[in-house]
Amino acid sequence: MTTTGRPRPEGPGPHRARSRRAALLRPRLPRLPHRRAPGAARTRAGRQLHGGPLAYAVLSLFTAGSLFPLVWTAVTASRDNARLARTPPPFWFGTRLAENAGTAWTEANMGTALLNTLLVAGTVALGTVVFCTVAGFAFARLKFRFSGALLLLTVGTMMVPPQLSVVPLFMVIAELKWTDQLQSVVLPTLVSAFGVFFMRQYLLEALPGELVEAARVDGAGSLRVIWHVVFPVARPAMAVLAMLSFVQAWNDFFWPIIALTQENPTVQVALTGLGRGYVPDQSVIMAGALLGTLPLLLAFTLFGRQIVGGIMRGAVKG
Numbered sequence: 001m002t003t004t005g006r007p008r009p010e011g012p013g014p015h016r017a018r019s020r021r022a023a024l025l026r027p028r029l030p031r032l033p034h035r036r037a038p039g040a041a042r043t044r045a046g047r048q049l050h051g052g053p054l055a056y057a058v059l060s061l062f063t064a065g066s067l068f069p070l071v072w073t074a075v076t077a078s079r080d081n082a083r084l085a086r087t088p089p090p091f092w093f094g095t096r097l098a099e100n101a102g103t104a105w106t107e108a109n110m111g112t113a114l115l116n117t118l119l120v121a122g123t124v125a126l127g128t129v130v131f132c133t134v135a136g137f138a139f140a141r142l143k144f145r146f147s148g149a150l151l152l153l154t155v156g157t158m159m160v161p162p163q164l165s166v167v168p169l170f171m172v173i174a175e176l177k178w179t180d181q182l183q184s185v186v187l188p189t190l191v192s193a194f195g196v197f198f199m200r201q202y203l204l205e206a207l208p209g210e211l212v213e214a215a216r217v218d219g220a221g222s223l224r225v226i227w228h229v230v231f232p233v234a235r236p237a238m239a240v241l242a243m244l245s246f247v248q249a250w251n252d253f254f255w256p257i258i259a260l261t262q263e264n265p266t267v268q269v270a271l272t273g274l275g276r277g278y279v280p281d282q283s284v285i286m287a288g289a290l291l292g293t294l295p296l297l298l299a300f301t302l303f304g305r306q307i308v309g310g311i312m313r314g315a316v317k318g
Helices: 014-025 038-045 053-077 097-107 110-141 147-159 162-175 183-189 193-206 209-217 222-233 235-251 254-259 267-275 282-315
Strands: none
Touching (some): 110 147, 147 193, 183 254, 222 235, 235 282
16 A cells, blocks of 8 residues: 555556666677787787607708708818719718818818908898888988889899890999909998888888977987987887898809909909819819808808897887
8 A cells, every 4th residue: 555545556656667678679799709918918929939859850841951052061171072073972082071161262262261251241241231221211200202102213123134234333343443442242232122122111010100200399409300319219110220231241252243353352253263173173162162251151140139139129019
């Protein structure tokens, strides 16, 4: 009974009916999958992954195939020419490695060649990194007229065979009287179209335009922006480009054999002096090739971890 004496209606009241009707009409959202805690995700992501036996077998096979040319060079350098002419060839080291290396060092002027190659490769790598980074920054973040056409022209030079530029380049070198001098090898390779395009693509992704604008607002000029903003951001790509440029300059043969002589050679030019004669001594040639390869192996052994670390720091975004 109510306070007025009227009987209470059976069943739920109007407010309960309205709430039940609203619950039925409310759309049901799909259940989201259970999300793990960030700590658990980081723990799983930080685990070291291990491959199976098949992966290690394939990696071992590729490693053996990569090391075989170097091992074979050392084996042939430790034998004499008569033993190399027999069948089957030797498959283990001999006792003439030091003797053959000494002969190659003397006949090929290897001391001067190694010093010249180190100077040429180091200068080319440094110049390529600096100039290509600056040019890549200009194409990536600076606005100027005909930038797209200039970039297209720069990339288009990669399609021109280098053999076509040998004659005019040698005429310029002869006119400047730079023949048989190291600057004739260094200056034509200080900037590469590949390096400019490589640094431009990297800086487009790694260097925000807002960062450059903020430096401009703080009163930084172009040189200060390049030194304090561009170079620190581009450091991983600069390490990769320096490594590639150094190896290419060290192994370059086509232009140095034209511009230099045996009196002032690089390593690749010096090795051509070992193959002369009616019957070239293959063991001495291999010993010279081994001497020319050891500095590169030493550089990769000492700085390989830093180069790979720089690449990984540039690839991982925190």
